[in-house]
Amino acid sequence: MPPEQIEREIVIDKIKNVFRRWGFDPIETPTFEFYSTLAGKYGEEEKLIYRFQDYGERDLGLRYDLTVPLARFFSDYQNEIVKPFKRYQIQTVFRAEKPQKGRYREFYQCDIDIVGSKSLLADATIILTIDSALKEVGLVNAKFKVNDRRILKSLAKSWGIENREIEIARTIDKLEKIGTSGVREQLVKMNFDEGIVNAVIDIISNKPNLVQLGEILKDDVFKYARDELLIILEYLEKFGVNVEFDVSLARGLDYYTGMIFEVKPMGVEIGSIAGGGRYDNLIEAPKGCKIPAVGGSIGIDRLLIALKEFTPTNRRKTWANIIIALADYDKETTIYGLEIARKLQELGYNVDVYSGDKNLKEQLKYANNKGVEIAVVIGKSELESRKLTVKFLEQRYQIEIVESEIEAIFKPKEKRDVGNF
Amino acid sequence: MPPEQIEREIVIDKIKNVFRRWGFDPIETPTFEFYSTLAGKYGEEEKLIYRFQDYGERDLGLRYDLTVPLARFFSDYQNEIVKPFKRYQIQTVFRAEKPQKGRYREFYQCDIDIVGSKSLLADATIILTIDSALKEVGLVNAKFKVNDRRILKSLAKSWGIENREIEIARTIDKLEKIGTSGVREQLVKMNFDEGIVNAVIDIISNKPNLVQLGEILKDDVFKYARDELLIILEYLEKFGVNVEFDVSLARGLDYYTGMIFEVKPMGVEIGSIAGGGRYDNLIEAPKGCKIPAVGGSIGIDRLLIALKEFTPTNRRKTWANIIIALADYDKETTIYGLEIARKLQELGYNVDVYSGDKNLKEQLKYANNKGVEIAVVIGKSELESRKLTVKFLEQRYQIEIVESEIEAIFKPKEKRDVGNF
Numbered sequence: 001m002p003p004e005q006i007e008r009e010i011v012i013d014k015i016k017n018v019f020r021r022w023g024f025d026p027i028e029t030p031t032f033e034f035y036s037t038l039a040g041k042y043g044e045e046e047k048l049i050y051r052f053q054d055y056g057e058r059d060l061g062l063r064y065d066l067t068v069p070l071a072r073f074f075s076d077y078q079n080e081i082v083k084p085f086k087r088y089q090i091q092t093v094f095r096a097e098k099p100q101k102g103r104y105r106e107f108y109q110c111d112i113d114i115v116g117s118k119s120l121l122a123d124a125t126i127i128l129t130i131d132s133a134l135k136e137v138g139l140v141n142a143k144f145k146v147n148d149r150r151i152l153k154s155l156a157k158s159w160g161i162e163n164r165e166i167e168i169a170r171t172i173d174k175l176e177k178i179g180t181s182g183v184r185e186q187l188v189k190m191n192f193d194e195g196i197v198n199a200v201i202d203i204i205s206n207k208p209n210l211v212q213l214g215e216i217l218k219d220d221v222f223k224y225a226r227d228e229l230l231i232i233l234e235y236l237e238k239f240g241v242n243v244e245f246d247v248s249l250a251r252g253l254d255y256y257t258g259m260i261f262e263v264k265p266m267g268v269e270i271g272s273i274a275g276g277g278r279y280d281n282l283i284e285a286p287k288g289c290k291i292p293a294v295g296g297s298i299g300i301d302r303l304l305i306a307l308k309e310f311t312p313t314n315r316r317k318t319w320a321n322i323i324i325a326l327a328d329y330d331k332e333t334t335i336y337g338l339e340i341a342r343k344l345q346e347l348g349y350n351v352d353v354y355s356g357d358k359n360l361k362e363q364l365k366y367a368n369n370k371g372v373e374i375a376v377v378i379g380k381s382e383l384e385s386r387k388l389t390v391k392f393l394e395q396r397y398q399i400e401i402v403e404s405e406i407e408a409i410f411k412p413k414e415k416r417d418v419g420n421f
Numbered sequence: 422m423p424p425e426q427i428e429r430e431i432v433i434d435k436i437k438n439v440f441r442r443w444g445f446d447p448i449e450t451p452t453f454e455f456y457s458t459l460a461g462k463y464g465e466e467e468k469l470i471y472r473f474q475d476y477g478e479r480d481l482g483l484r485y486d487l488t489v490p491l492a493r494f495f496s497d498y499q500n501e502i503v504k505p506f507k508r509y510q511i512q513t514v515f516r517a518e519k520p521q522k523g524r525y526r527e528f529y530q531c532d533i534d535i536v537g538s539k540s541l542l543a544d545a546t547i548i549l550t551i552d553s554a555l556k557e558v559g560l561v562n563a564k565f566k567v568n569d570r571r572i573l574k575s576l577a578k579s580w581g582i583e584n585r586e587i588e589i590a591r592t593i594d595k596l597e598k599i600g601t602s603g604v605r606e607q608l609v610k611m612n613f614d615e616g617i618v619n620a621v622i623d624i625i626s627n628k629p630n631l632v633q634l635g636e637i638l639k640d641d642v643f644k645y646a647r648d649e650l651l652i653i654l655e656y657l658e659k660f661g662v663n664v665e666f667d668v669s670l671a672r673g674l675d676y677y678t679g680m681i682f683e684v685k686p687m688g689v690e691i692g693s694i695a696g697g698g699r700y701d702n703l704i705e706a707p708k709g710c711k712i713p714a715v716g717g718s719i720g721i722d723r724l725l726i727a728l729k730e731f732t733p734t735n736r737r738k739t740w741a742n743i744i745i746a747l748a749d750y751d752k753e754t755t756i757y758g759l760e761i762a763r764k765l766q767e768l769g770y771n772v773d774v775y776s777g778d779k780n781l782k783e784q785l786k787y788a789n790n791k792g793v794e795i796a797v798v799i800g801k802s803e804l805e806s807r808k809l810t811v812k813f814l815e816q817r818y819q820i821e822i823v824e825s826e827i828e829a830i831f832k833p834k835e836k837r838d839v840g841n842f
Contacts, residue, residue: 005446020740023740023771025738026740028426031452082790086776105453118778235759238756317446319444331656334656349442350443350444351442351443352444355507355540356540356543369503
């Protein structure tokens with residue numbers, strides 16, 4: 001069995017538990033949306049939506065991300081939803097394109113959002129929750145960068161290109177991929193004046209901090225954004241988030257309106273594994289008024305790659321903690337094996353009673369191939385004496401115990417252990 | 422928020438934990454399969470497969486069940502898979518039809534299977550696991566019925582219609598829906614002789630037990646099936662499964678070859694909520710040899726309906742156990758609120774720090790609307806004295822405690838509590 005399956009489940013389980021611990025609740029949305037719900041939401045990426053007519057002749061599209069479905073869900077259930085609405089959603093999304101390394105046609109997204117609040121605490125909650133989730137799965141070296149789209153707006157204004165900050169943002173967003181020279185080239189192609197191109201390159205190369213920016217930018221938009229960002233940063237630092245302001249952080253999506261963030265694991269050459277920000281203009285109430293929202297997303301596939309870099313060996317291949325191996329297949333021995341399994345299950349262990357027809361040697365190989373370290377061997381002789389043979393496969397030793405000693409050997413486990421990498 | 426979402430998640434979480442406890446491991450398969458993989462597998466239902474060409478001009482179909490994908494997965498990863506292969510799979514499947522009450526275009530299936538074993542212990546493991554899962558979610562009155570396709574085969578042979586037992590099975594399977602007279606009508610339409618129709622009706626009305634059947638059926642097929650069924654029944658009864666043999670249980674699907682079972686909750690008018698059986702001819706190894714398999718499936722939607730019948734009130738609407746309400750919104754109070762939240766989270770509670778901008782009264786309403794019974798109120802005065810006000814909303818009383826008393830009031834919880842209905 002491809003080990004990725006269980007590793008992904010372990011990681012998703014842990015992340016889900018952290019989301020719950022921070023007060024988020026689950027929603028799931030259907031694989032299909034009406035195409036009209038998706039249309040006009042993804043810019044030039046719209047061509048990657050899987051679109052087709054179903055037999056009822058409805059014009060449908062497959063779930064492309066989790067944000068547009070959230071917006072649709074929020075308007076559909078507006079009256080039932082308690083606001084602010086804190087939801088998590090972990091589902092696959094679809095891209096109609098040729099798969100490449102690390103990019104699939106169907107892949108998981110893992111989102112949290114708070115809809116219906118402008119509070120800075122909402123912004124902070126998103127980042128604190130994602131930080132907790134990454135720590136929970138064992139990614140201890142995550143580095144957060146934050147910025148605010150309004151700062152880019154203020155910069156654009158200072159350069160006299162007031163309505164083009166989205167274009168600048170989209171281009172800067174590619175910095176990592178195409179480098180400073182690539183950004184310069186693209187900006188030139190987009191017909192920005194040489195002075196503006198130089199100014200942009202200067203900013204993303206020198207990365208002025210908020211104090212230095214304050215010397216250049218004197219408008220209220222900047223001041224407001226800066227003051228808010230400082231409070232958010234204070235919340236985050238107070239709770240141990242490794243975070244810094246980075247003016248070159250832009251995020252590619254058009255819809256952000258305020259704070260934006262991205263997360264990378266330090267010491268691994270990989271793109272961002274999480275990101276998000278505030279988007280106050282995307283979600284509309286039926287009467288047309290805008291609902292403020294802030295959210296973030298963890299990229300499960302990249303996260304799994306990063307985790308593998310840190311712990312390349314000893315990867316878990318099964319949930320099972322113990323294999324019950326049957327030295328004899330008669331009815332009574334089998335029942336005894338099931339009884340022992342039940343006892344161990346009640347102590348919180350995941351117990352795989354071998355259900356094939358191979359001999360004991362092959363059963364121990366089965367345990368070994370699954371990566372299970374403990375095999376409890378049960379045969380007629382064990383049944384007669386109500387004993388069991390416990391084999392510690394890696395250490396290559398075994399002990400014989402009587403039934404009543406089970407609890408002494410197998411300490412009760414937290415029942416819903418979601419496992420370790 | 423529609424409460425079904427969280428209830429479904431709670432139920433699925435619990436079921437998954439039981440599957441793990443019994444030694445099953447997860448797989449997920451893509452939403453799309455090649456249409457050729459699905460074709461010819463679902464009999465007359467094939468027209469309900471969502472089929473379409475994607476942009477790469479591949480002929481695709483949406484996941485229609487979890488058994489055919491399992492078979493495909495097993496052949497693809499045959500060499501990596503440790504056998505017997507015990508897998509669980511919980512994903513949605515699709516039907517291209519008009520939705521009706523309790524029947525959707527997209528819905529969850531929840532399957533376990535053991536592939537690569539003919540052992541009766543495998544059959545018993547499937548049923549024991551499903552029984553544990555149903556008990557775990559609180560369905561304590563589940564009634565299991567078992568039969569064996571070979572007994573129907575033997576009956577058909579005794580009636581002189583040796584190769585038509587599938588037609589009989591498909592018709593008997595509708596018994597509950599169309600009644601005895603409906604079964605009679607359909608059998609007549611299918612051109613069975615009157616004598617055979619009468620014999621079938623006689624069997625499904627009088628429901629002879631295994632001893633009584635033994636008086637009619639003298640062939641080895643019956644004897645073999647009966648002896649195996651008796652052993653399986655002994656395993657099940659030994660471990661507290663409420664189970665009985667029922668010769669009128671047929672199951673609609675063609676592919677079963679041995680033991681079959683179905684589960685209904687007693688005292689609720691609802692169809693079966695779980696079922697399955699042995700199918701030794703469906704899965705093929707590349708060289709064409711057949712791989713024996715046995716499996717079962719829990720119908721999550723019906724299970725949720727049944728659970729609702731038993732506990733119609735007090736349905737859980739959120740994972741949150743505690744709301745932190747902020748009486749003041751200044752930075753210091755907010756940080757104090759987050760500190761208290763973290764302490765409670767570390768004790769295992771799911772804590773929702775209110776992140777909107779409404780006043781305290783509205784925040785308590787928010788807690789109430791979410792169905793959270795405990796609100797911890799934090800304001801400037803609490804911050805100054807490092808105290809907190811704990812409100813028990815339902816009981817309408819509150820206490821003021823100092824920070825160090827938190828653990829005395831909020832007992833540490835098992836961290837990954839998956840909640841109760």
